[in-house]
Amino acid sequence: MKSLGLYIHIPFCEKKCNYCDFYSKEGNDEDLKSKYVDALCLQIEREAELYKNHIIDTIFFGGGTPSLISSRDMEKLMLSIKKWLSVDENAEISIEINPKTVDFEKLTTYKKIGINRISIGLQSTDDEMLRCLGRIHTYSDFLSTYKMVREANFDNVSVDLMYGLPSQTEKMLLDTLSKVLCLDIEHISAYLLKIEEKTYFGKIKDKLSLPDDDTEYEMYIKMCELLEENGYNQYEISNFSKAGKRSRHNLKYWKSEEYIGLGPNAHSYFDKRRYSYKADTVAYINELLKGDLPEKISEEQVECISEMDEYVMLKLRLSDGIELCEFEESFGTELINKYPSIMKYVNSGHMKLENGKCYFTRQGFFVSNYILSDIL
Ligand SMILES: C[S@@+](CC[C@H](N)C(=O)[O-])C[C@H]1O[C@@H](n2cnc3c(N)ncnc32)[C@H](O)[C@@H]1O
Ligand code: SF4
Incomplete structure (x- = not known):
């Protein structure tokens, strides 16, 4: 299971x-x-x-x-x-x-x-x-x-x-x-x-x-x-x-693990698909009471490249960061080859690359939105 x-x-x-x-x-x-x-x-x-x-x-x-x-x-x-x-x-x-x-x-x-x-x-x-x-x-x-x-x-x-x-x-x-x-x-x-x-x-x-x-x-x-x-x-x-x-x-x-979200505006990641429901409580209730299921929106097959970006973006929110071996096994490429600008932030002290992991330092966490938009 x-x-x-x-x-x-x-x-x-x-x-x-x-x-x-x-x-x-x-x-x-x-x-x-x-x-x-x-x-x-x-x-x-x-x-x-x-x-x-x-x-x-x-x-x-x-x-x-x-x-x-x-x-x-x-x-x-x-x-x-x-x-x-x-x-x-x-x-x-x-x-x-x-x-x-x-x-x-x-x-x-x-x-x-x-x-x-x-x-x-x-x-x-x-x-x-x-x-x-x-x-x-x-x-x-x-x-x-x-x-x-x-x-x-x-x-x-x-x-x-x-x-x-x-x-x-x-x-x-x-x-x-x-x-x-x-x-x-x-x-x-x-x-x-x-x-x-x-x-x-x-x-x-x-x-x-x-x-x-x-x-x-x-x-x-x-x-x-x-x-x-x-x-x-x-x-x-x-x-x-x-x-x-x-x-x-x-x-x-x-960690990009599977979850389902029920209710208006709730998001799900299930079967490699990300989707959500419309932010409308009354419409949500009416559809179900009528015998239907609420309409799934922003339904899209997660493609390899965006799945990779998403993985990096989400995993780097955690202090444990990304396991380099796990990344390579999942995507068939090395993290640094794919995202070379990470090195710039390792050199500036905002990120660390050690013990087989890549992660943000405390200083890096604070500006992580900016750094992520640069490296992705
Ligand atoms: C979804 S809210 C629900 C929590 C609960 N309804 C409450 O307010 O006690 C979860 C948390 O998000 C945080 N939050 C909501 N809007 C925010 C904002 N604009 N900026 C930063 N934090 C926010 C608040 O700390 C809030 O407790
Ligand atoms: S508006 Fe509602 S959900 Fe948002 S912080 Fe206040 S009580 Fe929580």
Whole structure:
């Protein structure tokens, strides 16, 4: 049996954050959310045959805000997954939750249905900053949610943070990090704020006083050092974990392993094909309720050359980088022959080529987008 990751997109948020471009609908329409879960169950049932030779070893409920789904519907969804698909008994099953959108009862339901990893969106411990970001919660709301998560006996918890925020200083970031470090959380994701055109921040970007590139770089380096000193290994550009607590599901994306994504705007990589569904929740529900399957878009056969670029781009996001032998075996050519400009960045200290591997240094990670567009 081949292993397969399953991503379920939950496209609902109580309120859109000022920076976020992920596909989700604002509001709390209980009827729509239940219909959406029914539609997901129908898709799982109708497509089960396609995955009969696969075993699901990671499941990720991502969003949007998956914790806005009721306990009843989460149970229904998990029952359907387990009924129609083969799920490994040691599967990593994660859910993203927002502070203030779960209670103890919901968390015990998660535990009961087999969810074993919780990812909480915090972003910052500074209440003024949380308001500026348009978050629906305060730091103290986060602490209450976190306490409940531990009381419900979850021992694999991750927290999302952001840096490079409007008016944020290095001191403010270090303050957030030191508060989070006191909690001894298993996993931390820390993202550099990206201003997305279509968001509120995108519209007012000239008025935002964002840290300059040098300050962002200093923040990044200090953050990595502090996390490392406290036992967190940086295994991907924005991801840090305690030993044995890397996100198995997200690693599949970066290692070009197979996964299927269900729901509007969810992406899949299955049978050497990458495809996604239209970002339209109502259309997604209607197609399934009508008896059809949602239309797959951007469906394309991954050709050898783009598959190679994709492999390099994804693998280099990981601190382990690319195994030179594995690359040669997969593509029949040497990495350096194919991408000679890598040497320029090895010489400048942004990349390393040693012990049979090619990988970014910490400095290189920070400018990896620029370097990748050059070398590919
Ligand atoms: C898909 S969101 C879902 C998490 C959950 N809904 C929450 O907000 O708590 C995952 C994470 O992406 C990060 N994120 C979203 N938009 C971003 C942006 N424009 N720049 C940097 N990070 C972003 C945030 O840290 C967020 O927690
Ligand atoms: S960051 Fe999370 S809560 Fe905020 S809009 Fe994006 S998905 Fe929704």
